[in-house]
Amino acid sequence: MIASFARLCVLIILLLPYVLRAQARSSNRTTPALIVFGDSVVDPGNNNAIVTTVKCNFPPYGKDFINHKATGRFSNGKIPSDMIASRLGIKQLVPAYLGTELDAEDLLTGVSFASGGSGYDPLTSELVQAIPMSEQLNMFKEYMKKLEEIAGGRRAQDIISRSLYVVITGTDDLANTYFTTPFRRVDYDLPSYIKFVVESASSFVQELYNLGARRISVSGISPIGCLPSQRTLAGGIERECVDLYNQAAVIYNSELSKELQRLNHTLPGSRIVFIDMYTSLLDLMQRPEAYGFKEIARGCCGTGIFEVTLTCNSFTAPPCEDVSKYLFWDTYHPTERAYNIIIKKILSQYRSSLD
Ligand SMILES: *[C@@H]1O[C@H](CO)[C@@H](O)[C@H](O)[C@H]1NC(C)=O
């Protein structure tokens, strides 16, 4: 009797470290990596490595980045993917998957596959030779193989399932492809185009889930009618916000949000969250003084009315004097300061739903 009790004690003592370690593992809520898909909002330079007109690896882009370097990020400084990674304590910058030497640590903590000019609609990337979302998924598959070589199958799988996935795109589908070019309007009215884009977004998320992703955040689109470029193109002589475009964005966001909620409930073990970018950006536009902004209708680059990507360069006109007063860097992309305000707000709003 005593002997078997002693044996039991020895057994418990021997097993205890394993039990405790397993418990620590299951309660480990840290995010090992940030993995990013989408368009110019989160492209840290993938477009540098491909043939496309959607580029910005020249000054004054990157004016306020580390060493004032124009890395291919579409802003004056860091972009949302960098900000999310650093606020989650993962790393300071999320590198582009293409065009740079990535070491093991870079791969283990996540990369961005995003490409400026891309969208869920395949035509959107085709029009500007950006990397389509389907190809971004192919690059992700290749990345998973590399991760497995570095970390081994089990650890790679653990990283894939516990990482946070950030998907930010869709703006170019509506703002560029649907409203600016005539191609889609031949076959689709606005409601059917919105339905098409939402279905494409949904397929993308499901494919990502099928590859092992579980914590997926998908952004809606911004008030595209108030982008400086759209004010110039369709806002009349006063360059006002284009109501129709904003209404389209609201409808799209509402449909996308519903679809993502459906996926969240039907895909086992998933945390799929719709991120509302519209409201926070609109708030900056409606109450600029509350955030210290003086100019919300023009970009800081050049005249601020048309300059974006290739036309925003140091050969034409210099950027504005005080970028901190500007909501937009060029006619399409917010400044680093504006991005920081939005990301801070979004993370505090959604962080718990993604744990
Ligand atoms: C838990 O997270 C830490 C990072 O804070 C990491 O070093 C550790 O390997 C993780 N543990 C497991 C079991 O995944």
Ligand SMILES: *[C@@H]1O[C@H](CO)[C@@H](O)[C@H](O)[C@H]1NC(C)=O
């Ligand atoms: C997603 O589903 C989980 C249950 O699986 C639920 O706890 C969570 O609130 C849902 N999130 C959203 C945004 O619907």
